[in-house]
Structure formats: C-alpha cells, structure tokens
Amino acid sequence: NAGVMQNPRHLVRRRGQEARLRCSPMKGHSHVYWYRQLPEEGLKFMVYLQKENIIDESGMPKERFSAEFPKEGPSILRIQQVVRGDSAAYFCASSPLEETQYFGPGTRLLVL
Amino acid sequence: GENVGLHLPTLSVQEGDNSIINCAYSNSASDYFIWYKQESGKGPQFIIDIRSNMDKRQGQRVTVLLNKTVKHLSLQIAATQPGDSAVYFCAGFSGGYQKVTFGIGTKLQVIP
Numbered sequence: 001n002a003g004v005m006q007n008p009r010h011l012v013r014r015r016g017q018e019a020r021l022r023c024s025p026m027k028g029h030s031h032v033y034w035y036r037q038l039p040e041e042g043l044k045f046m047v048y049l050q051k052e053n054i055i056d057e058s059g060m061p062k063e064r065f066s067a068e069f070p071k072e073g074p075s076i077l078r079i080q081q082v083v084r085g086d087s088a089a090y091f092c093a094s095s096p097l098e099e100t101q102y103f104g105p106g107t108r109l110l111v112l
Numbered sequence: 113g114e115n116v117g118l119h120l121p122t123l124s125v126q127e128g129d130n131s132i133i134n135c136a137y138s139n140s141a142s143d144y145f146i147w148y149k150q151e152s153g154k155g156p157q158f159i160i161d162i163r164s165n166m167d168k169r170q171g172q173r174v175t176v177l178l179n180k181t182v183k184h185l186s187l188q189i190a191a192t193q194p195g196d197s198a199v200y201f202c203a204g205f206s207g208g209y210q211k212v213t214f215g216i217g218t219k220l221q222v223i224p
Contacts, residue, residue: 004155035214040120042201042214043156091155099205100146103155 003027004094004104005074012110019079019086021107025094032075033093033101034067043091049075082111120199122219131189133218135202140183142204147176147187150217151198159187159200189220197222 003026013019025032030051035043045059049069060067064082069075079086089108093101125131137145143164148156162169162176162185169176175188185202199217 006155042216044214093156099144100158100161101203102158103148105155 004029004092004102006090006092006104006107008107009105010108010110012112013082014112015083016081019082019109019111021077021079021090021092021109022074023077023092023094023104024074025092026096026102029094029096029102031095031097031101032069033095034075034077035091035093037089037091037106046077046090079109082109084111087111120217120219122221124221124223125192127192127194127222127224129192131187131192131196131220133187133189133200133220135185135187135215135218137183137185137202137204137215139204139206141206144205145176145178145185146203146205147174147185148201148203149196149198150201156201192220192222194222194224196220 005024007022011019023032032049034046036046037043047060047067048056049067051069052071064080066078077090087110089106091103091106093103095101123131123133146161147159149159150156160169160171160174160176162178164180167178173190177186187200189196197220199219201217202215
C-alpha cells in the first residue's frame with residue numbers, strides 16, 4: 001500500500017471549516033475509492049471514481065461531502081462545514097482495473 | 113457484511129501457535145475475496161485473495177479457505193508472530209466494478 005499516497009496524514013479542523021483530503025493513486029491505477037473508518041469499526045464505502053467521472057457515490061452523505069478525480073492531479077475528498085461527527089480516518093484505495101484495491105495510509109481528521 | 117458498530121471480536125494466540133480468523137459473508141454473488149491486515153494507525157494491507165472457483169489458496173505462512181456453501185471464509189496464519197498483531201478484514205467483491213463490502217474485522221493479539 002506504500003504506492004497510494006494520501007495527504008495530509010493528520011488534519012485538525014474547527015467546526016464549520018472545510019477539510020480537503022488528497023489521494024494520489026498508484027502509478028497506472030485509474031480507479032479510486034474512498035472509505036471512512038470510525039474507531040473500532042470496519043471500513044465504510046463512500047465513493048468510487050474513475051478519471052473525471054463519479055461512478056458510485058452511494059456511500060457519500062448527501063450534503064457537505066463531495067469528491068473528484070480530475071484528469072490531472074490527485075483525487076480530492078472535500079468536506080464542507082465540518083462537524084464533530086466527521087472525525088474519522090479516511091482511506092483512499094486505488095486499483096488498475098476493477099479488482100484488487102490497494103490502500104493508502106489514510107488521513108485522520110479531527111474536528112474540534 | 114456491514115459492521116454495526118460493535119466492539120471488534122478479538123482473538124488472542126500464543127506466539128508460535130497457528131491462528132484461524134473467520135469471516136461470514138452474506139452476498140452470494142460475491143466471486144472474489146481478499147483478506148486485509150490493518151495495523152494500528154495504518155491503512156489496510158493486502159494479504160491474500162481467492163476467487164470463488166477455488167476453495168483454498170496458500171501464501172507465505174497464510175492460507176485462505178473458502179466455503180461457498182455456507183458463505184464462509186477463513187484465514188489461517190501459521191506460526192503466529194508478534195508482527196501479525198493487527199485487525200484482519202475480509203472483503204467480498206461482486207462483479208462489475210468492485211464495490212467492496214468489508215466485514216467488521218477481527219483483532220488478533222499475539223502473546224509473546
């Protein structure tokens with residue numbers, strides 16, 4: 001999983017601020033997935049993207065959350081007007097085709 | 113299947129013993145499975161995979177068994193070492209693009 005890069009690794013925000021989480025997939029991977037993990041819980045799917053396309057966002061909250069994977073540059077998960085309940089670890093995974101997903105180290109978001 | 117926020121089941125084993133971690137899946141359409149290992153503060157790491165046309169696959173010190181009849185997966189770790197201490201997740205993939213369903217995970221504690 002060292003090939004998938006996420007930054008920042010830790011992010012502290014106050015309520016109402018915006019959080020931007022970045023994910024650079026492994027070289028050659030065109031599929032990106034975002035997951036959220038609460039302490040002592042499993043990973044919950046949020047969104048699946050290919051370059052310039054959102055394929056499945058069924059796990060994304062309807063408000064405040066958005067994701068993109070532009071033609072150039074990393075995938076971005078954006079959380080607007082963060083609330084304390086958004087505090088979690090956010091993991092990105094990438095895959096070359098539609099199979100094995102390789103995970104990044106995660107971004108730990110703390111909302112004060 | 114979906115975790116419901118329960119405490120992670122924990123398996124404690126003595127160093128050198130064999131470990132068996134179990135996972136039940138609910139989606140009978142799942143045809144590809146992966147075991148991931150997640151150490152504290154890190155992202156999930158691919159360990160081993162298996163397709164539904166197999167019932168056993170071996171790696172280095174790890175073996176995955178698949179019983180499609182009862183929708184059950186197990187991960188066997190031989191000669192468990194302290195470095196094996198982590199949370200282990202199974203993930204099922206069901207065709208098309210790979211929307212993953214993660215199990216809640218099992219925490220493996222290795223007693224030196």
